[in-house]
Amino acid sequence: MKQSVSVEIAGQTLSIRSDEGPEYVQELADYVDAHLRELSGGRRTxxxxxxxxxxxxxxxxxxxREKDLRARYRARVEARLESLERVLDEHETQLSTLEG
Incomplete structure (x- = not known):
């Protein structure tokens, strides 16, 4: 259920409606506000x-950048899984020839 959360960003109070809890919405607002302060360096130019x-x-x-990093990590994991599957298939093949 959506609830309204008041946050302050760059000295402006905003009312945000969200399904997330107030703590999460405040965390997002703090993140954006910190970026604004960092970028402005305290100046109002x-x-x-x-x-x-x-x-x-x-x-x-x-x-x-995070999406790219995740995609590269996912590709590495998938390549490793394929490699493990190949090794397991080879192992099963060898076992079945020994049993056969």
Whole structure:
């Protein structure tokens, strides 16, 4: 069930409706707010809108890098599984010839 959670990002209070708990929504808001603060370096030289777009690009970059890392890891795991399956098949074949 969706519930409304109030969070503050870049000094602006937002009401977020989410199926997730308030702690999770607050954690997301803190993450975005930390990115904004880090990017701005405490200066108010850029508009919040511009900063939000830059933060969105940073977070998208993180997401894409994690997806790529996961895909490469998954490919390594699949290759190892295929290798193990081949070895097991060979072993079963050898066992059946010894029994036969």
């Amino acid at each position: 850029y508009s919040v809108q511009r900063m939000a777009l830059l933060v969105a690009m940073q977070i998208a970059d993180e997401l894409f």
